[in-house]
Amino acid sequence: MSKLNRGTICVEDAEVLEHRAYADDQYVLRLLAPDCAARAIAGSFAHVRCSEEVPMRRPLSIMRARADEGWIEVLYKVVGHGLQRLAEAQPGDRISMLGPIGNGFTVDKQRTTALMIGGGVGIPPLIFLAEQIAATNAPVNAVAMLGSEIPFPFELVDSQIALDGSPASATASLECLERIGTPSRLATNAGYPGCYAGFVTDLSREWLQSLPEEERATVQVYSCGPGPMLYAVEKLASEFGLPTQLCLEEYMACAVGGCAGCAVEIHTPDGPAMKRVCVDGPVFAGDTVYPDLA
Template sequence: MSHPSHRDSICLEDARIIEHHAFPGDQHIMRLQAPRCAAKAQPGQFVHLTVDPQRPLRRPISIMRASADEGWIDLLYKNVGEGTALLAARGGGEYLSVLGPIGQAFQVREQRPLLIGGGVGMPPMIFVAESLKDSAHQPMVILGSEVPFPFIPRPSEILLPDMPDGVIASMPLLDDWNIPCRLASQQDMPGVHQGYVTDLARLWLDALEAETRAQVGLYACGPHPMLEAVVRLAREYDLPVQVSLEEFMACGVGGCAGCSVEVQTENGPAMQRVCVDGPVFDGYRVF
């Protein structure tokens, strides 16, 4: 069994809950004081945390932001079962056992990254965007949700003439970073595109000059049908694409192989573990 190099950087620490906020749609954002994890976290990685002392089985949650200087990480999760319900009940000042950062991170190589996040797949895209805000790369971010967004959308100050009329809502944090962002949903939200994230992605790509479009790479995290659609879009425009998969994980460190998926390799199909061989994969190798 292979031994990914990043496994040597995984830390185990007791992290204190600094902030814990609830949002509509049973969504929560938790900030943890986890200095060892924060110092090494990269966009696309996740943590495996104990939600309650009575529940030894950990839950994997993507890292949305990390501050190496201040020693904290932000996690966005949705309350979907017993484990996350217990996590949602935890309050400020309490401690959680955190294993991380885990997994292969996104590797941004293109000058014009197009970041697409759906639902609880939004956090890695926010992390990638923040990592690029002071770089030569110029990201475009498209976020989608079928429940209210875990932030209050506001009209963007960054004009994008290729967007449909009225599609002006953005994530305030991204707007503050001067990173263009637009939102998509089928729930008829003000300022939000009524449709799929890939619809907006197509409009943005079509508006680019051919030379600029050739510098675009797609990066995505979200539900499997969305990721499949993103890879189809990338194939149509002949662009590179990286996707982050979200699978149920038991151990989180590659020991149980319970999160294995089929990936196309140079030697044919092979089963690889999402937790350590991923969660970020070349989209063409997975779909």
């Protein structure tokens, strides 16, 4: 994984530039945070103070960063009092934040297909990763399989990018990925039009099974989402012998490694060890998170 340099974590009094509301209490927040924007990588996050009355910050994955314009975007769903207060923020308001924090995804250029599997509010780091791959002209083809059981908080379009092997029923894609040439397909059990009817891992399995063996051997899996989904992703990848990088989501207090409140068990060559998701992660090799599936 890309290594964290603690000297790159910035404290910023960020200005709210845009705050867009979507169905089911989902929001996309754009913040003017030039220092964070200049250093952010796919998989890193910002630790945001929701209001002056709520001292505990919230970790929010960075979905986009524009160093030239000095802003970052995060997606969140309102859960609890803190994020409810954040949802009240208006353009021009100031928000205290730390960032970027964490080790991000590492693009393996020896594996020329990046399969990105995301679920819910775990989708943002994968959008960032797709944009990074496109911007650097890396010799890697990105493919996104994304799932949600509530309306996707993005503009959806009928995909104009062919993706051989994807189910015919899966026609919808994210406009933001379509724009950069990254094919995406969507999955849900909620019956949304243009989406595959089922779990995102089932959609991914159908596509992987359609690939010739030599092409499937070029795939590297990147994933972020809820724990049960990540377990299913690792299980799927192990069936096909594919390496994974998993971006974990955990509650945390300090987010800079001091409190160890976000520690999880990671399996190393020397045995199990407690690692902090904030600074040792949030991205880990999947076989170190779920060694029973390796």
